[in-house]
Amino acid sequence: MPVNRLARPAHHAWLDAECRRLLAFGARSALPDGGAAYLDTHGVPDPTHGVLTWITARTAHAYSLGVLLGVPGSAPVADAALAGLTGRLRDVGHGGWFHALGPDGVPDRAAGKSCYNHTFVLLAASSAALARRPGGTTLLADAADVYLARFWDDTAGRPLDTWDADFTRPDDYRGLNATMHAVEAMLAVADAVEVLDDPVEPAVGGGAAVWRNRAARAARFVVELAAVHHGRLPEHFGPDWTPDLGFHRSRPDDPFKPYGATPGHGLEWSRLLLTVEAAVGVDDALVAAAVRLFDRAVDDGWDADGAEGFVYTTDWDGTPLVRQRMHWVVAEAIAAAAALHRRTGERRYADHYAAWWDYAERHLLDRTGGSWWHELDPRNLPATTVWPGKPDVYHALQATLLPRLPLAPTLARALRSGLLAPPPKDADGRWRPA
Template sequence: MIPTTTPHRTWLDAETRRLLDFGAAAALPQGGAAYLDERGRPDPAQGVQTWITARTAHVYALGHLLGVPGAGAVADAALAGLTGALRDDAHGGWFHAVSTTGEPDRAAGKSAYDHAFVMLAAASATVADRPGASDLLAEATAVYLERFWDEAAGRPVDTWDVAFETLDPYRGLNATMHSVEAMLAVADAVEPGAAGPWRDRAARATAFVVELAAAHDGRLPEHFGPDWTPDLDLNADRPGDQFKPYGATPGHGLEWSRLLLHLEAVRPGPWLGAAVALFDRAVADGWSADGAEGFVYTTDWQGTPVVRTRMHWVVAEAIAAAAALHTRTTDTRFADLYATWWDYAERYLVDAEHGSWHHELDPANRPAATVWPGKPDVYHALQATLLPRLPLAPTVARALAAGELR
């Protein structure tokens, strides 16, 4: 945990509360959470999306555990969307989205990415003792294990059609990453005797990432065929895709780096060396790679920038990863980078006028909206203010409930 001075802890706490204040407008009277625009207003054109709703439930469960007035009500509104309109009563699981009139998006099918976030939301809300959360957690974990977890592969499949009849051949590392995050949280939310298998699954999926990093010089392939053979050219013709960009994504290298350390704290293994290698590669390839401050979004397989847009979530994950590595190693270089990236975030990303963080900047660090219009939610930024003040284990909700926040 990096924060050692009272002024920095005070600043982080104020930013936590500022973000929670901004995102509270996402709570919808009919249940669910809205995608927010630049000023924090619900954007009806985006509908009600499961991943946004689940991340909102998670974040405001954390807010409730922090004792922030009103946070529990926001979490409950989001949970009502997950147990209501977003839930598929006919086929099980959760739709990707519903329109503002409640019409499900059936064309998008059902994804491991969405369902991992439902598990995370249910786990955090269970720890926060929100009404109905434990039942949601039981349902979400059952659906995930039945439909998405591939026991033979030791990692999840990616996307089904809406009726769970046809499985897409695509496999993805993004859904795997958020599955690991969710599985570690689930382990901290279920009865102690049930925690081990969830951590075992997380370890199996993460071991694959360690192998990938070693085989690709620290850069992680994101896209795979059904046998998990990397497809290194996927989306080369549209490299800025929101969820499936071409090439390597330095931000995911940073996020995996941190997750490896959370896993190591509960499952000893060869995680530290891989965490450092992933972090160092992401920083070398991504930070100020084109002569300007900031992390580029993607690179090719030689580390050359492809999409030079700067995403807020990458900086948030860089901050959290640097904090985790400093906690684990006490190496001052991680503390120095932590400070550098908070300075960058405060200078370019933190929107003092309209709230939250700008979600996207152009290569000159000016607000942009080519990939991510608006300010959809506060998940990444909020966690960047909390993780540096917490131990590597347990996961965030359980650590807050145990009074571990510094």
């Protein structure tokens, strides 16, 4: 029987080294005027992409975690990213955050204001506040106000997706990708407002319990979707949240809104459902849905075309469509397997976990240029058809941290609370429940 790596201190040391390697790679992302750069394959800022809010926010989050880990050099990167979010990426005229600044520094108004961007600002602000970064607490209060005023639909129990640039008209489209990151962010906000030494307005957004309830409502919608659609999650919806299974049929490799089912999102939701359960209390339906989503993603996505790796998308019968291998899918698979093993104790998840780290080491970890290749072709060779460069370290970094932490609280609060330690073990080497 293979060794259960999840219970081995030596593996935890390997994860720590990989975490630090990733943080070192992204250290040049800090921009002198505020914000974070999109990085090329060598970790050099690529100015042709301008300054993207989601990259900047994910960088602020990642390097706030670096501060909480005590990794030297993390604070300047986190602070530069935060300066972009509190400065030139903020729309002072209409509120919220621009999607991006172009290479010429002009705000991109055509893209409108997206929930995807704003949830990452929420996440970044939560982590920065917990890491005691200057301006983090104020940014958290501001981001929460914008999110609740513009994106959270309390009647539906999930968020709107996109507005025009002036916040005058919401788009009819509703999306599960933005909803997923909203759940992640809302759980992080709850953890932040509950424990901050110098708190934001104590009742911001109703307080920690209300934020967790919002996250749970959105998560339970996914439980329903997983049951109806046999574990293949619809990603795209109309204004009444009716699934649009034909959306973007002509754009199957869209980086954010592709046609079909996305196994990587099934894996990411699998892990998030367990985090929601750990935050709000035992819920067998959340666990059952997490298992269903995981198993479907593995059955449809892993080794689906005769080669190792997860395909990017499948049709609704599970047939592979876009066979490129994205690094973020493997990172989320690793995190989901670790979470399910922690929650259930079943050995099969530990075996998946080990196999996917082996795959990442063979094909994704770039030991010469740094970080992870963000995209591979069906032969597992580096490719750039969907994701050029190595934009940021968010997914890979979290894959090095989540297996070493309990299912709740969320990352920044767990690190601040000193929960990063080898897990307790039973005599058979299995993790005991957290």
